[in-house]
Amino acid sequence: MDNIKVLDNDYIAHTYGRFNVLINKGKGSLCYDDNGREYIDLGSGIAVNSFGICDDEWKNAVIDQLDKVSHTSNLYYSSPQAKLAKMLCDRTGMKKVFFANSGAEANECAIKVARKYSSDKYGEGRSTIITLVNSFHGRTITTLSATGQDVFHKHFGPFTGGFKFAHAGDKDEINALVKEGGVCGIMIELVQGEGGVIPLDNAYVDEIARLCKENDIILIVDEVQTGNGRTGKLYAFENYGIKPDVFTTAKGLAGGLPFGACVMGEKTQDVLGKGDHGSTFGGNPICAAGALSILSRIDDELLKGVTERSELIRKKLEAVPEVESVTGLGLMLGVSVKGATAADVVNKAIEKGCIPLTAKTKVRLLPALNIPIPVLEKGLDILIEAIKECTAANK
Numbered sequence: 001m002d003n004i005k006v007l008d009n010d011y012i013a014h015t016y017g018r019f020n021v022l023i024n025k026g027k028g029s030l031c032y033d034d035n036g037r038e039y040i041d042l043g044s045g046i047a048v049n050s051f052g053i054c055d056d057e058w059k060n061a062v063i064d065q066l067d068k069v070s071h072t073s074n075l076y077y078s079s080p081q082a083k084l085a086k087m088l089c090d091r092t093g094m095k096k097v098f099f100a101n102s103g104a105e106a107n108e109c110a111i112k113v114a115r116k117y118s119s120d121k122y123g124e125g126r127s128t129i130i131t132l133v134n135s136f137h138g139r140t141i142t143t144l145s146a147t148g149q150d151v152f153h154k155h156f157g158p159f160t161g162g163f164k165f166a167h168a169g170d171k172d173e174i175n176a177l178v179k180e181g182g183v184c185g186i187m188i189e190l191v192q193g194e195g196g197v198i199p200l201d202n203a204y205v206d207e208i209a210r211l212c213k214e215n216d217i218i219l220i221v222d223e224v225q226t227g228n229g230r231t232g233k234l235y236a237f238e239n240y241g242i243k244p245d246v247f248t249t250a251k252g253l254a255g256g257l258p259f260g261a262c263v264m265g266e267k268t269q270d271v272l273g274k275g276d277h278g279s280t281f282g283g284n285p286i287c288a289a290g291a292l293s294i295l296s297r298i299d300d301e302l303l304k305g306v307t308e309r310s311e312l313i314r315k316k317l318e319a320v321p322e323v324e325s326v327t328g329l330g331l332m333l334g335v336s337v338k339g340a341t342a343a344d345v346v347n348k349a350i351e352k353g354c355i356p357l358t359a360k361t362k363v364r365l366l367p368a369l370n371i372p373i374p375v376l377e378k379g380l381d382i383l384i385e386a387i388k389e390c391t392a393a394n395k
């Protein structure tokens with residue numbers, strides 16, 4: 001570990017504040033550091049390892065594809081890509097997919113789709129996209145511009161223009177922004193993940209859907225974090241009874257491989273034509289094979305298990321006096337702790353053998369969708385001990 005820490009410090013750009021652990025191997029929801037010490041994984045690589053680390057079925061699907069073809073090019077047809085696109089459309093009622101490599105890239109594509117839809121139909125000048133003040137949509141210059149947290153709007157300007165921000169829950173404000181004119185898209189996360197695991201209010205989402213429909217505005221739902229079973233539905237928009245014109249996803253889609261998708265509906269399916277967008281690696285056959293394996297296993301039974309695990313977590317944590325609140329949906333939960341910072345709690349939990357995450361002031365839990373219940377319970381016991389020790393130390 002010490003040697004790796006030195007190499008990391010000397011040769012890797014200092015963009016990450018790392019927790020003091022080196023994960024060397026793992027299986028499912030258990031992982032091990034370089035001394036062989038076991039940890040319970042309550043973060044699944046920030047909602048990426050959908051079925052845990054090195055899940056056998058996923059691994060076999062990926063290896064199988066590696067034995068066939070690892071990469072071709074989007075100049076040629078690809079079997080895993082085509083099958084995956086059909087599966088995504090069949091299961092969501094959407095019509096076309098563009099494959100990317102990450103959440104930010106999927107969102108870049110969605111932004112292009114909204115703007116081109118409008119430019120094709122209404123001409124230039126109707127290019128504004130409204131996003132929410134506490135949102136997070138990625139780290140490229142354009143998705144940083146779309147991200148509505150001020151902290152991201154420093155140092156890297158000039159940013160891409162054409163974004164306006166609305167406060168979540170304020171119907172009057174978003175109505176007023178639409179009335180200003182020039183709006184082609186509204187982009188939302190239904191549960192703001194990086195913003196602190198905050199679900200949007202049903203009535204507010206209904207209002208956005210209504211505004212989009214009545215004004216021919218493209219509704220983009222960013223399902224990068226909420227997608228692929230995370231909230232107890234295949235995609236979070238199903239919890240809200242809305243149908244986006246475009247949704248994006250990444251993270252858990254390929255169960256541990258870099259992949260993203262921009263999924264287009266009835267209205268937007270033909271917006272992108274030849275040469276309008278592209279990616280060398282987008283739709284890579286190995287990643288697509290991994291995604292096919294993951295998506296085909298997110299069925300009703302699995303989703304029921306997500307909801308059961310979510311209820312178990314809430315019940316256990318809400319009974320802890322030091323826990324102020326538990327927010328979120330499914331296995332995307334944020335825990336507010338009275339009298340201790342989220343970072344202190346996570347550091348303490350890691351010391352004790354379990355790995356949660358933070359999201360702003362909250363401890364964030366994003367365990368594997370199939371985390372075995374006894375493992376989850378043990379992880380929560382460790383987390384609760386960490387919460388109690390941290391709050392006691394601050395008294």
Ligand SMILES: Cc1ncc(COP(=O)(O)O)c(C=O)c1O
Pocket residue numbers: 102103104105107136137138139189193194222223224225250251
């Ligand atoms: C909602 C949301 N959108 C976009 C992104 C960016 O995804 P990526 O890091 O894969 O580019 C994230 C990452 O946390 C996210 O949570």
